[in-house]
Amino acid sequence: GIQVEQSPPDLILQEGANSTLRCNFSDSVNNLQWFHQNPWGQLINLFYIPSGTKQNGRLSATTVATERYSLLYISSSQTTDSGVYFCAVARPTGGFKTIFGAGTRLFVKA
């Protein structure tokens, strides 16, 4: 099956710093999402981005499907950005099977 690798696994930032999270995948995909899981466990949709670039406030994401990676940018980080960031992908022939990467655990210090 498709492999999804996220880096770095852990990240500690000072409030106000910028960061880039990476997601590599091993096969072509037709669906790529970035999620933020808050400390209470809820998965919050950040971006649905099979290709191209999107921005939402301090967050932006870029997926280069031909090179099989996606990047999530967090600018001017805040303590509320802490949590786990997951990349999840689905293959064109994968039916409804969406596979998650292992996640990047982010802690933003005040």
Add this chain to the structure above:
Amino acid sequence: DTEVTQTPKHLVMGMTNKKSLKCEQHMGHRAMYWYKQKAKKPPELMFVYSYEKLSINESVPSRFSPECPNSSLLNLHLHALQPEDSALYLCASSQAGRNTGELFFGEGSRLTVL
């Protein structure tokens, strides 16, 4: 506010109990999912229903029994669980076109098996 609602938020059960987790969505989606998430791990797919029919079962033990009574509801019936089944159970929904659409998750049901 999430448009996928899960109940209960927390559940504690013994190994001989029978309980159910419930999920409801009002987004008009025709694909619904159950994921299981252990601590410090990513969510793992358990079941997928497409147009109220089971389309994916990821070799889940029979002590977990899914049910999709209509296009808005998804249940997960639990019976004779083991302590290692303690986890966060997440429900999700998406459009059910040719390919997987954007997934939307509920807040999860945190299950503890004693």
